[in-house]
């Protein structure tokens with residue numbers, strides 16, 4: 211069987227048709243769309259796709275890059291609050307939750323996650 215594009219039946223998370231990165235939802239000019247943070251590709255989406263992103267509660271792996279989408283509603287209980295050590299790239303706040311999660315192969319270092327206490331912006335950093 212030839213390789214096909216990832217099925218969207220089980221997961222509605224979409225991958226960029228140009229570079230294969232996980233696409234993220236956003237609203238631009240009043241229209242819902244997905245955009246690729248890597249190459250900037252944009253596509254308009256319907257409400258049902260957005261809903262799929264909203265209810266997403268598990269780690270997703272892109273077939274090509276193993277980029278993950280993590281539920282970012284809140285930091286896990288293992289998160290540590292850092293004060294004055296890390297700055298939020300969005301609002302500049304310096305109270306940031308930090309935690310680590312094994313998102314890739316077990317022999318690779320865990321991914322570091324940060325979440326701004328002030329604005330809730332969440333980002334990650336590979337060790």
Ligand SMILES: [Zn+2]
Nearest residue numbers: 226229246249
């Ligand atoms: Zn792309």
Ligand SMILES: [Zn+2]
Nearest residue numbers: 298301326329
């Ligand atoms: Zn912030």
